[in-house]
Amino acid sequence: MPKLPRSELLPGTLEMLVLHTLTLGPLHGYAISQHIEKLSESVLKVEQGSLYPALERLQNKGWVTSKWGESPTGRRARYYKITASGLKQLGEETSAFDRVTLAINRVLKRA
Amino acid sequence: MPKLPRSELLPGTLEMLVLHTLTLGPLHGYAISQHIEKLSESVLKVEQGSLYPALERLQNKGWVTSKWGESPTGRRARYYKITASGLKQLGEETSAFDRVTLAINRVLKRA
DNA sequence: GCCAATAGGTCGACAGTCTACATATTGGAC
DNA sequence: GTCCAATATGTAGACTGTCGACCTATTGGC
Numbered sequence: 001m002p003k004l005p006r007s008e009l010l011p012g013t014l015e016m017l018v019l020h021t022l023t024l025g026p027l028h029g030y031a032i033s034q035h036i037e038k039l040s041e042s043v044l045k046v047e048q049g050s051l052y053p054a055l056e057r058l059q060n061k062g063w064v065t066s067k068w069g070e071s072p073t074g075r076r077a078r079y080y081k082i083t084a085s086g087l088k089q090l091g092e093e094t095s096a097f098d099r100v101t102l103a104i105n106r107v108l109k110r111a
Numbered sequence: 112m113p114k115l116p117r118s119e120l121l122p123g124t125l126e127m128l129v130l131h132t133l134t135l136g137p138l139h140g141y142a143i144s145q146h147i148e149k150l151s152e153s154v155l156k157v158e159q160g161s162l163y164p165a166l167e168r169l170q171n172k173g174w175v176t177s178k179w180g181e182s183p184t185g186r187r188a189r190y191y192k193i194t195a196s197g198l199k200q201l202g203e204e205t206s207a208f209d210r211v212t213l214a215i216n217r218v219l220k221r222a
Numbered sequence: 223g224c225c226a227a228t229a230g231g232t233c234g235a236c237a238g239t240c241t242a243c244a245t246a247t248t249g250g251a252c
Numbered sequence: 253g254t255c256c257a258a259t260a261t262g263t264a265g266a267c268t269g270t271c272g273a274c275c276t277a278t279t280g281g282c
Contacts, residue, residue, distance in 0.1 A: 010211050011122040011238080011269060017218050030229050036218055043214035050270050052231055057269090075229055075278065094219065100121050101212055103154035107128050107147055108205065122238055122269080141260050161239050163262055168238090186247065186260055 008045045014054050016097060017044070019082055019090040022064060028077035029055060055080055063089050119156045125165050127208060128155070130193055130201040133175060139188035140166060166191060174200050 021032050032055075033046035058064045063086030071077040082090070105111035132143050143166075144157035169175045174197030182188040193201070216222035 008211075009270070010124075010215070013121075013215055014270080017215065020219050028229075029231090030227095034228095039218045039220075040214035041217070043210055044218065047271060048229095048231070049233085049272065049274095053269080071229070073228065073279075077229060097215075099154055100119075103151035104121070104124055104128065104208075106152070107150045107155065108131050109150075120239075125238080139260075140262090141258095145259095158240060159260095159262070160241070160264090164238080182260075184248075184259065188260060 008043070009050070013097065014046065014050060015058060016090065016093040017046075018051070018054060018058065019063065019086055019093070022080060022082040023087070023090070026069075026079040026081040028069075028071055028079050030077070031071075032080070058086070061089075062086070119154065120161070124208065125157065125161060126169060127201065127204040128157075129162070129165060129169065130174060130197055130204070133191060133193040134198070134201070137180075137190040137192040139180070139182055139190050141188070142182075143191070169197070172200075173197070 017036050018032055021027065021035050024035070027035070029048075029051055033048075033051050036044050036046050055064065055066070058080075059066060062083060064080045064082055066078050066080045069077055069079045102111055128147050129143055132138065132146050135146070138146070140159075140162055144159075144162050147155050147157050166175065166177070169191075170177060173194060175191045175193050177189050177191045180188060180190045213222055
């Protein structure tokens with residue numbers, strides 16, 4: 001129940017973060033999680049048990065596609081690529097996120 | 112799965128919003144939900160099925176207390192009051208929320 | 223030979239929210 | 253007088269998403 005302490009992520013934001021990360025170009029799962037962790041200065045940690053199911057959901061909805069390839073270190077890796085509808089979805093999720101956080105800040109009387 | 116569209120709330124933020132609202136003074140559940148909806152300009156809607164379980168969790172953790180009273184319109188109503196440890200918790204949740212949203216904005220390259 | 227890092231993934235538990243329901247009172251519109 | 257919206261509290265069950273723990277495999281360094 002101690003919501004934020006317990007989970008490093010705000011539930012519901014992972015897909016947005018993944019989609020945004022994929023605008024950098026096709027990446028494999030491990031690289032996605034590293035990127036998010038690095039840019040957030042380790043505030044956000046993406047566990048495999050969250051990431052891979054999320055990537056599957058994104059594929060099922062047609063927002064990303066994937067294919068096997070090879071990582072820079074020579075290992076086999078599945079590369080995920082954002083689609084046109086994924087970009088559209090990212091835009092919607094981002095503005096919804098902004099709308100909601102603004103609303104929260106209004107309730108907290110900080111906006 | 113369309114996370115933010117579907118739910119008006121960012122999961123994990125309801126308790127923070129409720130605790131903050133109770134810093135205005137003791138309020139009954141219905142008034143709490145109205146206050147949050149109003150200040151957020153209807154972006155956030157607090158459903159009963161979310162609110163009352165949340166209020167129970169808050170009580171179980173000692174962050175709020177409650178007793179029966181009467182509303183301004185003369186109806187019976189349960190008034191909730193934030194405790195000292197609830198205030199402390201509110202501070203922690205608020206700074207955790209700020210930390211996480213800042214991190215998200217860094218990943219989205221907007222901070 | 224071992225461990226950390228890189229890479230992908232599954233499983234089951236769990237928390238929190240939602241929809242829908244149930245109950246009751248008050249006040250206004252018709 | 254009848255109905256409905258608003259006020260008020262709550263419960264039950266479904267559902268989603270995240271998490272911790274686990275499993276496999278390869279590479280490189282100690």
